[in-house]
Amino acid sequence: MNGKLHLDHAHVRMLLRAMLRIRRFEETCFELYQREKIRGFMHLYDGEEAVSVGVIATLAAEDAIVATYREHGQALARGIDMKALMAELYGKQQGVCRGRGGSMHIFDRTHRFYGGNAIVGGGLPLAVGIAMADKALGRNAVTACFFGEGAVDEGSFHESMNLASLWRLPVLFVCENNRYAMGMALDRAEAETDIARKAAGYRVGSEAVDGMDVVAVEIAARRAVAAVRESGAPRLLECHTYRFRAHSMFDAQLYRSKQEIETWREKDPIRRLHSWLAGNGLLHADELARIEADVAAEVAGAVAFAEAGEWEPVAELERFTLMDQVPQ
Amino acid sequence: MSAATSAPEPQRVTYREACKLAIRAAILADPRVVLMGEDVARYGGCYAVTKGLAAELGEDRIRDTPLSEAGFVGAGIGAALAGLRPIVEIMTVNFSLLALDQIVNSAAAIPHMSGGQFAVPLVIRMATGAGRQLAAQHSHSLEGWYAHIPGLKILAPATVEDARHMLQPAIDDPNPVLLFEHVMLYGEEGTLDPAVTGVDIVSARIRRPGSDVTLVTYGGSLFKTLEAAESLRQEGIEAEVIDLRVLRPLDMTTILGSVARTHRAVIVDEGWRSGSLSAEIAARIGEASFYDLDAPIRRVCSREVPIPYAAHLEQAALPQAPDIAATARALVKGG
Numbered sequence: 001m002n003g004k005l006h007l008d009h010a011h012v013r014m015l016l017r018a019m020l021r022i023r024r025f026e027e028t029c030f031e032l033y034q035r036e037k038i039r040g041f042m043h044l045y046d047g048e049e050a051v052s053v054g055v056i057a058t059l060a061a062e063d064a065i066v067a068t069y070r071e072h073g074q075a076l077a078r079g080i081d082m083k084a085l086m087a088e089l090y091g092k093q094q095g096v097c098r099g100r101g102g103s104m105h106i107f108d109r110t111h112r113f114y115g116g117n118a119i120v121g122g123g124l125p126l127a128v129g130i131a132m133a134d135k136a137l138g139r140n141a142v143t144a145c146f147f148g149e150g151a152v153d154e155g156s157f158h159e160s161m162n163l164a165s166l167w168r169l170p171v172l173f174v175c176e177n178n179r180y181a182m183g184m185a186l187d188r189a190e191a192e193t194d195i196a197r198k199a200a201g202y203r204v205g206s207e208a209v210d211g212m213d214v215v216a217v218e219i220a221a222r223r224a225v226a227a228v229r230e231s232g233a234p235r236l237l238e239c240h241t242y243r244f245r246a247h248s249m250f251d252a253q254l255y256r257s258k259q260e261i262e263t264w265r266e267k268d269p270i271r272r273l274h275s276w277l278a279g280n281g282l283l284h285a286d287e288l289a290r291i292e293a294d295v296a297a298e299v300a301g302a303v304a305f306a307e308a309g310e311w312e313p314v315a316e317l318e319r320f321t322l323m324d325q326v327p328q
Numbered sequence: 329m330s331a332a333t334s335a336p337e338p339q340r341v342t343y344r345e346a347c348k349l350a351i352r353a354a355i356l357a358d359p360r361v362v363l364m365g366e367d368v369a370r371y372g373g374c375y376a377v378t379k380g381l382a383a384e385l386g387e388d389r390i391r392d393t394p395l396s397e398a399g400f401v402g403a404g405i406g407a408a409l410a411g412l413r414p415i416v417e418i419m420t421v422n423f424s425l426l427a428l429d430q431i432v433n434s435a436a437a438i439p440h441m442s443g444g445q446f447a448v449p450l451v452i453r454m455a456t457g458a459g460r461q462l463a464a465q466h467s468h469s470l471e472g473w474y475a476h477i478p479g480l481k482i483l484a485p486a487t488v489e490d491a492r493h494m495l496q497p498a499i500d501d502p503n504p505v506l507l508f509e510h511v512m513l514y515g516e517e518g519t520l521d522p523a524v525t526g527v528d529i530v531s532a533r534i535r536r537p538g539s540d541v542t543l544v545t546y547g548g549s550l551f552k553t554l555e556a557a558e559s560l561r562q563e564g565i566e567a568e569v570i571d572l573r574v575l576r577p578l579d580m581t582t583i584l585g586s587v588a589r590t591h592r593a594v595i596v597d598e599g600w601r602s603g604s605l606s607a608e609i610a611a612r613i614g615e616a617s618f619y620d621l622d623a624p625i626r627r628v629c630s631r632e633v634p635i636p637y638a639a640h641l642e643q644a645a646l647p648q649a650p651d652i653a654a655t656a657r658a659l660v661k662g663g
Contacts, residue, residue, distance in 0.1 A: 066406075098444070099443075100440055100443050101441045101443065119429055122430070122433060125400075125406060126405055128399065129403035130409060132407045133409075136360075136362070156398050320442075320443060321440050321478050321479050323444065325447070
């Protein structure tokens with residue numbers, strides 16, 4: 001970790017807290033899934049927290065986010081209300097999408113959060129269009145587009161990189177390279193496994209970063225976002241990371257060894273930041289316990305909110321299939 | 329100058345010119361409207377619809393795209409989500425299959441999936457249909473497929489008036505609207521009545537009234553169907569011709585009202601019959617108007633082959649006026 005970033009006490013506490021919120025939220029989701037409170041497909045983010053927290057810390061309110069089906073982390077880091085997020089996972093009316101999206105399709109207009117997208121690579125062209133609109137409408141906004149390394153297999157990755165570069169659009173492409181597309185290892189899927197290098201083919205500047213180090217991610221993202229904002233041209237940030245849990249809740253993980261998982265668990269971004277902060281005297285001794293207590297209370301509150309939520313009346317089933325107006 | 333002489337004259341235009349007038353007017357009326365697609369700017373459009381517009385309106389508003397359908401259709405959806413009112417042109421419906429994921433999984437689904445937080449006010453125009461000997465990868469009529477999808481509106485302007493006026497309400501609509509232009513219509517001439525300044529994108533139109541049989545059609549088959557109706561008239565059969573205009577949602581009120589008067593229905597669709605729009609319309613007539621019918625519902629559709637190249641084979645694959653007339657005649661005489 002280095003100090004190019006101004007690591008004041010409040011900021012590092014925020015990073016730690018943001019990652020812990022995601023970790024504890026995901027752990028609770030895992031339990032709730034086992035209790036069948038949450039159903040459908042659910043993809044947990046444990047291990048990858050440093051990516052969303054580090055990148056989103058550099059975004060402004062007017063910036064936009066496009067994410068994937070493993071987007072609880074981005075949603076929380078962006079500031080989407082944890083209660084409404086949990087209620088969505090429950091499928092309740094009080095959910096951020098009124099129970100119509102579920103875990104894989106989280107949207108929040110007030111945070112310019114354009115989904116959750118359960119089609120691998122499906123969000124990249126949308127990010128190009130959002131940036132196109134922002135540019136045309138004179139907004140000084142950057143669109144951060146998260147996608148996994150599996151999306152690089154899809155044509156939409158290549159088409160979107162080309163369009164964003166050709167039309168000079170302010171998109172930050174953030175590749176969360178967690179090494180496996182479900183069970184498909186990157187080196188079994190791609191002839192060229194250096195994703196940052198692929199960007200050169202589209203004249204998109206890129207950088208790879210240790211995605212288990214939140215400060216490193218933030219430094220790299222801050223540099224990339226500033227470059228995008230200043231030049232109006234896209235950049236790609238590849239974050240090397242790892243998911244600690246299975247791909248989804250139906251995955252025996254036959255494609256990777258327990259030892260590999262353990263090796264990566266030793267790089268846990270939360271433990272890493274905490275021990276670095278503690279070792280450098282940037283965190284008071286009792287502070288972690290206080291943050292943990294706050295987060296536990298917030299998660300418990302979100303679960304209680306979701307439990308108390310109501311089901312959308314079936315009479316409303318078809319509502320929003322066709323819109324009456326464009327929401328402003 | 330008297331009122332009579334100052335009134336604008338009816339204007340003879342081709343369908344192609346009507347499309348162009350519509351695009352130009354929409355772009356001039358709203359800075360959020362842009363048109364993008366393959367070869368729309370410097371080439372002037374594959375079917376010459378946008379010829380000259382880029383020079384007049386600028387290449388930011390009439391934007392050439394790479395051959396990247398998933399990319400630029402998805403970009404159109406994203407731009408609509410974020411405040412523009414894009415018109416995306418896809419050269420032909422066959423090419424739209426490269427963007428099917430974006431159209432079905434994003435454009436049609438996001439408003440509902442987001443609980444109404446986002447709308448996708450996007451228009452996608454594309455050419456459809458056969459008749460130019462372009463064979464199986466440029467000639468299909470897949471609009472019925474798209475009409476299967478909740479969240480989309482599907483339009484098929486057949487007349488120059490609709491080509492001129494359906495675009496603006498499609499742009500104003502908060503939903504993704506797919507607008508299908510039949511390739512054989514681009515060169516057809518018609519009259520624009522200056523008194524008509526707009527049309528709806530809700531209703532079907534009765535293009536020819538009749539009392540003996542209802543012929544339901546749209547798009548490129550409308551003029552073949554009107555031709556069939558004219559030949560039937562000479563035999564003493566009065567066919568009512570309905571132009572659907574809107575393929576989703578269907579205006580069943582107009583269809584069922586007509587069937588209640590004529591008691592017979594023939595559906596004419598250049599799409600294939602299996603699992604089709606014509607099947608849907610037949611089913612709905614059967615469900616709602618069974619006791620109004622004096623005869624079975626009939627369909628005239630394309631033969632179930634990929635559209636072939638050779639002219640005689642291509643024409644044999646498509647619904648033709650004599651087939652339509654023969655089907656309607658048998659229905660009336662048999663009933």
